[in-house]
Amino acid sequence: MYQEERLVEIVDYINEHRRISVDQICELFHVxxxxxxxxxxxxxNKRAIVRTRGGAISPETDPEIRNYRHRLHTVSAEKREIGKRAAALLQEGETVILDTSTTVQACADQIEDTEITVITNSIHQAEILSNKDHVRIHLLGGQLHKEHGFLYGTSTIDKLNQYHVNKAFIGVVGVSEQGLTIGHEEDGMVKRKMMEQAKRVIVLADHTKIGVTEFFQFATLGDIDVIITDRMPDRKFQELLEINQVDLLVTEEEKDIWS
Incomplete structure (x- = not known):
């Protein structure tokens, strides 16, 4: 990878995660x-970042994660592979919860037009699925987070109490020994309730989320059944998953088998 290509990816990472460390750059780009x-x-020097001790942060004064509308246009090939693998786990007649993340959006994109029922608090997921004639959609009510396009609040959580589903697909900003974490507490509270209502909880997280801890913890590793990612995580993280009896699916590994 040329330096200019790497610089673009570093900025993209900071825009999504708000910060990056020198160690993360070394691991992600093998430098x-x-x-x-x-x-x-x-x-x-280009004023694209602000350096800190041991890394860098976004130069933006507002520390909010970049808005969902921007992120919709930057869904990576890795996320699409994860979404494809997740969609393949669905069976006709099942009920499923989809949260608001862009990785779960990649799953929604690739769900077959078959007889399943989807519950979601994301107006973006609902819009994608509305083009599939046989998919039934239940859009949860609540207060609209305009920037990120999801519904949240006590009414959203109360409505979730009425549903009991086969699977819940959940996205994260970070997954580590600290559990599942995200930047917005209100989104995290809804995710927690979604997980409670599902027989099987499947977390979708590309490799940049592994080992990361964000602001708000909404679940522990022991609360999930499966994690789908695009690269094999390090041995320490694999051991954490084994201790918590979490199954690991790696799309890169599957791609190598069939190539």
């Missing part, structure tokens, strides 16, 4: 610490 530091110096 030395000196190279990672030079990249950050170059980006700071």
């Amino acid at each position: 030395s610490r000196d190279t990672a530091r030079r990249d950050l110096v170059k980006l700071e």
Whole structure:
């Protein structure tokens, strides 16, 4: 990878996660610490980032995660592979909950037009699924988060109490020994209730989410059944999943088998 390509990806990562460390740059892009530091110096000179001790943060004064409408246009190939694998787990006649994340959106994109029932609090997921004639959609009510396009609040959680589903597909900003975390507490409270109402909880998380801990913890590793990711995580994280009896599906590994 050329430096300019790497710089673009570093900025994209910071835009989504608000920060990046030198160690994360080394791991994500397979470069030395000196190279990672030079990249950050170059980006700071361009005023694209603000360097901190051990890494960098976004230069934006507002620390909010970038809005959902922007993220819809930056769904990566890795997320699409994860979404494809998740959609393949659905069977005709099942009921499923989809949350608001863009990785779960990649799943919604690839759900077959078959007799299933979907409950969601995302206006984006509902719009995608509305083009599938045989998919029944229950859009949860509540207060609309305009920036990110999801419904939340006590009325959303109360409505979820009425549903009992086969599977829940949940996205995260971080998954680590601290559990499942996200930037918005109101979104996290809804995700927690979604998980409680499902027989089987499936977390969709690309490799950049593994080992990351965000602001609000909404579940522990012991609360989930399956995690789907695009790259094999390190041994320490695999051991955490084994301890918590979480099944691991890796799309990169499956792709290698069939290529």
